[in-house]
Amino acid sequence: MELNILRDIPDVLLTCRPDELYGEFGGPILLEIGHQDQPPLFVSTLLHGNETTGFFALQRLFADYRHHPERFPRPLIVLFGNVEAASKGLRRRDDQPDYNRVWAGGTSPEHQWAQEILHYLKNKQIFAGLDIHNNTGRNPMYGCVNFLNEKLVYMASLFSPHIVYFQKPDGVLSKAMAQFATGITIECGLPGVPEGIDQVYDYLLTLIHLETMQEIHHGSQGVNVYHSRSRLMIPDNFSLAREESPDAEQADFVLPKEFDQWNFSELKSNAVLMRRNNPKGFLIVQNESGDHVQEEYLEFHGSEVRLRQSTIPSMFTRDVAVARQDCLGYLMDRLK
Structure with a gap:
């Protein structure tokens, strides 16, 4: 894989759309600007090509x-990741790996590319690393940490009082960065929403002017830290539809209209998650160890899929393509 390394902001980067980057540069871009003696801030965006809020916030920053x-x-180092998928408005192409699952090592060209970038960032001794993402379902803005480290929690709290601690999935950039720097992910709501762009822009300015990374405990007043324990998935051999879709009656599983409205609110045991038309259909709930634990979380009552225990959803999505490529969402509880 080719990586374009730029030392100055090209004029086109100030005016282009995310879907035009691939046509202009032909692949991922690493931009480094500023020559101050301070350690640089690293920012990544478009690891998922249809998650554009980070791009627009950075474009404003470049101006x-x-x-x-x-x-x-x-100084600022910026990675524009899967610009090829961005050219099609996709999270990733079907024949590509997920660009936010390649950072733990592997043999593919994308894995090797990721290791080259990590090596580059280590040598630069970055001040902090930030990976910017969007959700496909309705969620509040929140930060994500992969370790309950006081500096990570502090960095995330500067963006939002809502912080998610997660260990799975593997291979995410923030977890790789946190091995050698203060590195987190932020989730910025739906793509391209002006309020999200404004909040990310303000956060980037905060980090650029931050002199030191302070420490706060995850149980501190004013922050809500959640532990993402399990991932909800649909097997490839079962079909999925939204309840308002024409194919809803034929689909194995049907998502209600309010499915993504439940994000970050507690669902009690016996709550109905979705409808099952196929009595042989099943869902997978995978915990942090990779074990299938759906019997602990789900039960079936006629055509209803219900919860066996209370939980707090995050990233619940009604985007069928994303649910297929990634998952339906995550199940959390609040850390005390």
Whole structure:
């Protein structure tokens, strides 16, 4: 895989759309600007090609830098990831690996590319690393940490009081970065929403001007830290539809209209998650150890899929393609 390394902001980057990056650059881009003595801030966006909020926030930041570089006290390194998928408005192409699952090592060109970037960032001794994402379902803005480290929690709390601690899935960029720097993920709501772009832009300015990374405990007042314990998935051999879709009556599983409205709210035991038309259909719930634990979480009553225990959903999505490529969402509980 080719990686374009740029030392200055090209004019086109100030005006283009995310779906035009591939046509302009032909592949992922690593941009490094600023020459100050401070350790750089690293920011990644478009690891999933249809998650565009980070791109638009950075574009605004680049315009600021063009006019007032003296207002940027530390250098900035930016990765634009799966620009090929972005050209099609996709999370990833079907023949590609997920660009946020390749950071733990492997043999594919994408895995080797990821290791080259990590090596580059280690050598740069970055101040902090930030990977910017969007959700396909309705969620509040929140930060994600892979370790209950006080600096990670502090960095996430500067973005949102809602913080998710997770260990799975493997191969995410934030977990790889956290081995050698303060590195987190932020989830910024639905793609391209102005409020999300504004909040990410403000957060980037905060990090650029931050002198030191303080420490706060995950149980501190003012932050809500959740533990993402399990992942809800549909097997490939079962079909899925939204309840308003024309194919809903023929689908094995049917998602209600309110499915993604439950994110970050507690669902009690016996709550109905969705409808099952196929009596032989089943869902998979996978915990952090990779074990299938659906019997602990789910039960069937006629055509209803119900919860056996209370849980707090996150990233529940009604996007059938994303549910197929990734998952239906995650099941959490609140850390005390």
